[in-house]
Amino acid sequence: MTTFLSTADDALIAEYDNEDDEEMYNNYYKDTKYQLLDEAIIPTNFNAQKEVRECRVCSDRSDGAHFGIDSCRACAAFFRRSVVMSKTYVCRQGGNNCVINKSVRCMCRKCRMRKCLEAGMLPENVQNRRDPIIPRRQDENNFHQIASSSATDMAITSPSPSENESARNLFVNTPSVNFPSYPPLKCNVDEPSLLIKIRDGYRNLCAVRRGIELSMNPESIKDFFSQEMDSEKFTPATTRKCTQFYRKHMPSISGFVMDTFDDFRSLEGDDKRNIFHAFLPNLWTIDGAYRTYKLYSENRIDNFSKYMITETTYIDLENLDLFLADAPTTKTSKSNLVSMMKQSLNGPKLKALIYMKEISITEEELGAVIALLLWNPNIDNCSPEVSNFIRECRGKVFQQLHLLYKYNKLDNYAERIGDIMCLFTCVLHQTTRMREDMELFNIFDVFAEDSFIYNIIRQ
The missing domain is CATH 3.30.50.10 (Erythroid Transcription Factor GATA-1, subunit A)
Known part of the structure; x- marks a missing residue:
């Protein structure tokens, strides 16, 4: 009480x-x-x-x-x-x-x-x-009535000490973005709900990754202490820089998953690696879409020219030569690589970004999609026991969405759930297309010098 x-x-x-x-x-x-x-x-x-x-x-x-x-x-x-x-x-x-x-x-x-x-x-x-x-x-009756209306008891997760020995704390804070559709979930229970926990963990993850990227650029030291980074200070990405950043991000991403998802920690080592390996490319996909969505206001997003590939770097869609400036060209010309890159980044392949704008996704809903991507039922090489476990974890996510919408007095939320699942499908489809493009780039030795990203993305 x-x-x-x-x-x-x-x-x-x-x-x-x-x-x-x-x-x-x-x-x-x-x-x-x-x-x-x-x-x-x-x-x-x-x-x-x-x-x-x-x-x-x-x-x-x-x-x-x-x-x-x-x-x-x-x-x-x-x-x-x-x-x-x-x-x-x-x-x-x-x-x-x-x-x-x-x-x-x-x-x-x-x-x-x-x-x-x-x-x-x-x-x-x-x-x-x-x-x-x-x-x-x-008066907490409304909250408890909503919770009890679920078909099964809602699972409330609570933070627990990390099993990952790496220190991963907030260095520079990424400000939250206010969206008009639904306010953040207000919860009167003792422990935070799963969606709030994912939301807060993802904010910290973005801030840590931003700190890592800034620490690799001595000229950006002054930006450590700013609450948000001016978009004019974002820099064009290159294949080499992107690979370096993604490699440095790995401890913070694994820490985010371990610290945020209690169910993930309960898995055996091989199952953890299998699920995490499948999750990474999907996280990169939704990361880029959400960063770009935050960068552009709603009346500009249809004509965006910069796609945020990391926390501080972007791909200039109108000048792809910048991204491929340090890419090997032993088997094809730079112009051919640029042409292939344009095909890789055309409109349909960035559908997740456009769909985020169409539904005005909230941070809690983004957290739900991230959880569903982690507990992807299409992961290969899973035992029947792990597949059932993944199904149970997905059920918890949907219970949390139910609570979120009911508590925010959105009684008819079936359409909203459909929107979330459409976004989930968009991300999976976009990641699949990215895998196909990576195989093509690999044929032309784009990853000859460093195959880190390719090795993760390929199945």
């Missing part, structure tokens, strides 16, 4: 009322610890321990329930102050989507207040005069 702020708690929070937000921001640099991981600078402490409850606003350690949710005292004090004083804030970045976490929670008060409300903090529970508060119980 969720309880709310008591008089004693309220008094303790008062200690934070005079908190200097700028001082908290300055402390960020001395509180962050780094270690060297495979030539990439990445902070440590990727996951909180399972027994530690986190603040729903900034992900710092929570000390209990305040105003209806688990939160730290700093965020509770900020929320109480803002409500009591009727504060009105303006987003410093102008996009109303700044990253809020324990390291930079004070950078933008507008986005911090927005996240407090989205996380479930209740303004009506703030006591202006700090008078005695009678514990009140939030």
